[in-house]
Amino acid sequence: MTQALAYQEKARIAPVASQREPVSTPRKPALHIVGGQSVNAQLQQIASVVHLEREETLLDEGDPADHVYQVARGTLRAVKLLPDGRRCITKFIHAGDHVGLSQVDTYSFSIEAVTDATLVRYPRRRFQALLQSDAKLMHSFYAIMCDELAATQDRMLLLGRKSASERLASFLLNMAMRSVKSEGAMTEDGGIIVELPMSRADIADYLGLTIETVSRLISKLRAQRIITLRKAQEIVLLRRDLLEEMSEAAA
Amino acid sequence: MTQALAYQEKARIAPVASQREPVSTPRKPALHIVGGQSVNAQLQQIASVVHLEREETLLDEGDPADHVYQVARGTLRAVKLLPDGRRCITKFIHAGDHVGLSQVDTYSFSIEAVTDATLVRYPRRRFQALLQSDAKLMHSFYAIMCDELAATQDRMLLLGRKSASERLASFLLNMAMRSVKSEGAMTEDGGIIVELPMSRADIADYLGLTIETVSRLISKLRAQRIITLRKAQEIVLLRRDLLEEMSEAAA
DNA sequence: CGTAACATTGAGGCACTTCAATGCGGGTGG
DNA sequence: CCACCCGCATTGAAGTGCCTCAATGTTACG
Secondary structure: OOOOOOOOHHHHHOOOHHHOOOOOOOOOOOOOOOOOOOOOHHHHHOOEEEEEOOOOEEEOOOOEOOEEEEEEEOOEEEEEEOOOOOEEEEEEEOOOOEEOOOOOOEOOOEEEEOOOEEEEEEEHHHHHHHHHHOHHHHHHHHHHHHHHHHHHHHHHHHHHHOOHHHHHHHHHHHHHHHHHHHOOOEOOOOOEEEEOOOOHHHHHHHHOOOHHHHHHHHHHHHHOOOEEEEEOOEEEEOOHHHHHHHOOOOO | OOOOOOOOHHHHHOOOHHHOOOOOOOOOOOOOOOOOOOOOHHHHHOOEEEEEOOOOEEEOOOOEOOEEEEEEEOOEEEEEEOOOOOEEEEEEEOOOOEEOOOOOOEOOOEEEEOOOEEEEEEEHHHHHHHHHHOHHHHHHHHHHHHHHHHHHHHHHHHHHHOOHHHHHHHHHHHHHHHHHHHOOOEOOOOOEEEEOOOOHHHHHHHHOOOHHHHHHHHHHHHHOOOEEEEEOOEEEEOOHHHHHHHOOOOO
């Protein structure tokens, strides 16, 4: 068998999202937000806003897929569970990313907030109708799906064939890339500051490892002066070159 | 580090597909084939046919993505490699499945024939143009991408969190499903006949295991009378119920 | 300042891999 | 048609990377 992280009672503690989501929801949200370019005008007409607190659940695997979301702020996780509680995080979802772009009518994973988060919500029916009527829009979402599929396939290579240290290296590099692109935060000596909003348990379930292994590997990277830790959730990448080597050939 | 199957010289032995593909290729292929429903008429206008022999390579990771394909006959594999030769099969591609549905302009994996195969080929430019002009068509391919993404995410759970025996059980069940749907071949005593066109090495790289582990697990299933082997590549599933149990909870 | 949740560290075990024979089936050439 | 051979599959024995179990350290929060 393997590790079973029966973690999900956690998420249950928080009140269910659907009962209180439109905390501050005007019909036309004040946020135009999102990925740089302004949102399609028609899309904005059917949008509403959802706020989630840390560890709150947005939706569960198996729920009717009534809505499509785009993240405006915060980090979420897509979670799949085995009957015995083993957990897999299929992806982390960041600002700009979409949730629920599917043609199936139940969600195939749960979505939980890693940090406080704000999302824009579209009723799926109307969202689909808009796609149908707007080829350009459809095309852009088609492209999004393609990217996501490619990313998922890369992760299959990681999960199927990479060692624990290679997995962690790949993960940290990805997070660093993201950090460089958005904040671009650096230390004076050229280190890349990387926020890790998720817990070690989340990282473990994302990489198909255990908490302990992740923790040990982080300690090892620190001992090798490849990273330093400011807090448990904030690392500084000192030697990106070495991490890059590690990400495809074991240490 | 793990297993490294430097397997791909094999594929190289055979003459390159692109040099000889239109073996029997009229401009308008005689095959209407494919997934039950007849192919979109306009699509058929731009189609040509490609034949591949066993172990031949259709295209390589990194090649310019000039074509979109649909499989008419045979089984192929999508292969990703790490620099040191470790191999991952991201998916097997069966009759009806598509290859190269992406928005990126290089392929993100190699495609190799597991068995002799016949494919229908569309120039990507024109294929894209058709999608743009035909919302219904675009929509149906959007749906295909969604399905594929969902399947890939299930495989992430398998690779990240399932034990070796669970992985094999899941795989055999999937193959059995497929077999039931298409041929529906059964033995007189209710066993499901399942063809495994791929080698143990392929199965191993598909499940993130080694050849030896796959072989041992198959032997164990045989000892438990859950399956029998007619040939190495043809198993009979005797106790589907037990396999189903195994697929999500270790033996 | 105490406590609870998370992270780290250590010791030991096990599932899967690695390395190494041995078996087996299918094709080929004598 | 048979003997040989080659590639693949199977089986065994030994090694190891990661997991499990358990204790200790650390941080956030009342």
